[in-house]
Amino acid sequence: MKDKILVLNDNPQEQNIIKNVLGEYEILVAQSYDKALEFLKKYSNIKLVFVDISSRHLNGFKLLSDMYQYPGPQSIILAETTDIENVKEGMKLGALSYMFRPLDGDALKSVMEVHIEKIDEYGFKIFNPRRAFDAVFDTAPIGIAMTLGKCPFVDINYKFLRTNSKFEQITGRKKEELLSLGWKDIITPEDFDEEVENCLKIHSGNCTIEKRIRKTDGSLAWVKMFVVSISNVFSSIPSHICFVQDITAEKMIEYNLIESERSKEVLLTHLPGLAFRCLNDENWTMLFVSNGSYELTGYYPESLLNNRDLSYNDLIAPEYRDRLRNEWDRCIKNHETFKHEYEIITAKGERKWVIEMGQPIYNDQGEPEALEGIVLDITDRKSVELNLRYYFEHDRWTHLKNRNVLEKHLYEDYMKGETVKRAVVGVNLGAMYFITLSHGFHYTQEYVRNIARALESLCTDNITLYNTYEYRFVFYIKGYKDKDEIALFCEKIKSTLDSVLGVERIGGGIGVVEIDKDNEYNVDLILRNLLIASERAVNGKPTEFEYCFFDVEMEVQMNREKDIQNDLNKIATTNRNDDNLFLLYQPIIDLSSNKIYGFEALSRLNTKKYGVVPPLEFINIAEKTRLIIPIGVKIIRKAFGFLKKLENMGYGNVNISINISAIQLIYSDFAQVVMNIIDEMEISPDNITFEITESVYVANYDKVNEIIGQLRLIGIHIAIDDFGKGYSSLAAELGLQANCLKIDKFFIDSIMTTDPDKAITSDIISMAHKLGHYVIAEGVEHELQKKYLVNCGCEKVQGFLFSKPVNKDEAISLLMEMGTV
The missing domain is CATH 3.40.50.2300 (Response regulator)
Structure with missing residues (x-):
């Protein structure tokens, strides 16, 4: 159809x-x-x-x-x-x-x-930011061209990357032809004398340039280009965007103003916009005003002549009046033509952007007796320029200035030789990722907006806030007294964030970098060190914030983390059974029979540079980089492979326990991935236990409980690991669909130093039994501890009293030696 x-x-x-x-x-x-x-x-x-x-x-x-x-x-x-x-x-x-x-x-x-x-x-x-940009780009009433290269005019490798239809119309060339050309191919050779100076202007920021271009048919057109240098955080290659206006008509007007004095008034009367002749006085007293005055300003020419109802100075927006006067004074002094953009206020109270072009008229003594020129409406073109610039300089969701602007401000202050104490304070809210997984993108973005508004309340004349990246903010502080003042400000940030984030129970890190003569010249280094400090401040506790000042030791640690991350990335992206990631197995003993109930699979990472890396270190890195998802699947496959081997050897009732990260568990299809691997390997889910820590479900209770329910339905056991170490409540315990509670080693160690009648370990075991859980005690190293646990009714234990973590072959030997339940 x-x-x-x-x-x-x-x-x-x-x-x-x-x-x-x-x-x-x-x-x-x-x-x-x-x-x-x-x-x-x-x-x-x-x-x-x-x-x-x-x-x-x-x-x-x-x-x-x-x-x-x-x-x-x-x-x-x-x-x-x-x-x-x-x-x-x-x-x-x-x-x-x-x-x-x-x-x-x-x-x-x-x-x-x-x-x-x-x-x-x-x-x-x-709404899609790219689509919004495309819509503005393609339908803009002025020509737009995007470029790549150090200088869009003299760089021999420069080509057009993208052009809009208006640009094609102005240049008289089709898009396919333009994409194989550069400015050097269409600008007239005579206009290349100023290119070095123009490039210097571009490198300092933005510049406005007028050029003649040659069309395909050989005709020439004058264009005015506003060139913006665009920072690119993903590439070291600079790029530019050029806003192009066909000003051939205006150039012809200028030419006629110079060449035809006798027909000037007739010509000016019929020109678009407001043509004028005025005195060089404080009111710009009008001696002649063209009929275009009414369309542009809402006032008839008679109202402006000789300041009858108001002066032209009254039309100029107040903030531009001094600027306009200074520019005219400069042109008069140097005998130059005048050109300037500013805003006027119309009879209806509306603001319009205009461009004024003119020249002084001198008497025989060389003194200016009048000014002549024309004022044209450029509101539409200016609106496009301002909108595009806003998108380049602001975050769309929070409307805070972005990293590009922060880098610009840091560099400008360095070039000005700022002598006041300066620092940047970064706020790392990477844990917002978990809220996105639980509640969706739009909920999180609204939450980020609320956070931005709360943080903005801390800004002053000397403190500016920027949204530099997803879930990251930076304060730029100038003129502070000492380090203690920065520390006090960090405490204010913590208090502000606690009030906003308390409901969602997430935390983060606050990093500080003080700017001095050793780093002020390198903006990239400042922001890199800030990232290191804010990452280091993330302490792993789900609902807390800490702050950290950058020092060189952090950089050493960060380099170590990068090396470990690279090793993890290689493991995550290869299909081979890499021995650099391996498992050890610690037996779990059934106290009623003193036989092996199962094994806890403990992951280890072996690196060429650092040797065996502690699991707490590399697991934390894997979680921060989200590599824990593919690596977690590899760990599960390795553990299931060992379980399959035991089943094939006749040990069909041995349990394998695997630690599961929060990121793994709430990943969209975790339960389905596990079920697929179980089906593929043909193993019994009744012999599998997943261990989760209390911190996993504190911030994502409902989501976690839902996934646990799915796993329990197929027979997988769920154990709450390190119980008593985190933040859980009995109410949370009661509602969680777990089978088992593993008591943290802290409570087992206390048995050796506390009166048995006063130790609370027995109370924890009793509580777990009332909740319908069986209990595993971790870190058992002494017979006295074992005896106490037996007397308290604890079902299972693990620890060095029985065996350290061992490899697969040694685990099988233990099975043969001790037997199974």
């Missing part, structure tokens, strides 16, 4: 153009709002709606307003070229684009190809 296109239009000629050009679609023509609405209700496969807003009886605006009830089709406005304000209003109501009359078949086909492709690809159902 063909996709449909709906046309709200009463012009038969235009209807025929649309039908002829878009023959592959079924065209539905409605000559009234009611008929259009009837089609929208009837057909679900309408892809696009053309809405004529010029004929009032068609009620085009009402249809645009009501189309939100039908989220499938997008709309394109049909309008007269004089309907600019109506087009703007229609775009506000959700129109995808617009076309001006007379309707051209080729243009219609091009617009359809662009927008249908985007509708098919994105659907436009949710």
Whole structure:
């Protein structure tokens, strides 16, 4: 069935153009709002709606307003070229684009190809930053070109990366041709004298350049380019974005102003915008004002002449008045032409961006007797520039300045030779990842917005907040007294975050880097060290924040972590059975028979550089980098493989216990992955125990309990590991679907130093039994401890009293020696 296109239009000629050009679609023509609405209700496969807003009886605006009830089709406005304000209003109501009359078949086909492709690809159902950028980029009323290279004009390797249709129109070249060219190929050779100076301007930030370009047909066009240097955090190669305006008409105006004094007033009267002749006084007293004054300012020429109702200075937005005066004074002194952009306030109180171009008129004594020029409306072009710049400099969700701006401010202060004490304080909220897994992306982003607002309350004239990365914020502090003042500020951050994050029970780290002569010149180093400090401050406790000042020892530790991470990454991305990741097995003894009940599988990592790395260290790194998910699967497979080997040897009732990370457990398909491996290896789930720590379920109780329930249904045992070490409550214990409780070694050690009648270990065992759990005591090293546990009714134990963790062969030998339950 063909996709449909709906046309709200009463012009038969235009209807025929649309039908002829878009023959592959079924065209539905409605000559009234009611008929259009009837089609929208009837057909679900309408892809696009053309809405004529010029004929009032068609009620085009009402249809645009009501189309939100039908989220499938997008709309394109049909309008007269004089309907600019109506087009703007229609775009506000959700129109995808617009076309001006007379309707051209080729243009219609091009617009359809662009927008249908985007509708098919994105659907436009949710906001997407890339799509928003594409929409602004492709439909901007000025030319835009993106480039890659140190300098967009003299770098011989420079090419255009991307151009919009307006840029193609201005240059007179097609996109395919432009993408094989660079500015050096289309700018006239005469304009290359200033290129070195222009590149210096670009490297210092942004610059505005005027050039002549040669079109394919040999004609020349003047363009004005606003060039922005774009920072790229993923590449060391610089890039630029150029906003291009065809100013050929303005250049012709300037030429005519110079070459034709006698016909000046006639020419100025018919020019677009406001042409003027004024005195060089404090009010810019107008001696001549063209008829374009009313369209631009809302005031008739007579109102401005000789300051009858108001002066031109009254129209200029107050913050630009001194700047404009200073620029005119400079041009008069140097006998230069004038060009400046600023805002005016119209009769309706609206702000408009304008560009003023002119020159001083001197008398025989060389003194300025008047100023002549023209003022043009550039609001649309300026709006696009400002919107694009905002996206480059701000985080979309929090609207805080981003890393690009922070780097710029740090570098600028270094170049200015700031003498006050400066520091950066980073807030690491990486644990927000768990909230995303539990509640979804949009919930987390709203939460991040609340955090940003709370942190902003700590800002002052000397403290600025930036959102540098996902779940990371940075305060830039200037003019503080000493380290104690920074520490006090970190305490304020902790207090603020506790008040916001208390409900979700997550924590994080706060890092501090003080800026001094050893690091102030290297912004990348400052921010890298800040990341190291904030990562080091993450203490592993789920609901706490700590702060940490950077020092060189942290860098050594960070390099060690990077090396370990690289080893883990190799293990995670290879399918071979890598011996660098191996398991040891510690027997779990049944106290009623003194035989082996099962083994706890304990993972170990062997590295070439550091040898065997403690599990607490490499597991923590794996969790922070999310490598624990693929590595955890490898550990499960290795443990299940040992279990299968035992079953094949006739030990069909030996249990294997595996530690499971929080990230693994709440991963979307963890339970299904486990079930698939069990089916693949043909082992009994009754012989499997997963151990989870209390910290796993404290912050994700409902989600964890749901997954535990799925595992219990297939027969897998669930043990709460290190009980008493964390934050759990009896209420949480009672509701958790666990089989077993493993008592932390702390309570076992206390048996040796505490009066048996006063030790609470027996109370923990009794409580666990009342909750329906069997108990395993960890870290048993003495006969006295074993005897106490037997008397308290503890079912199982493990520890060095019986065996240290051993390899597979030694574990099998223990089985043969001690027997199984």
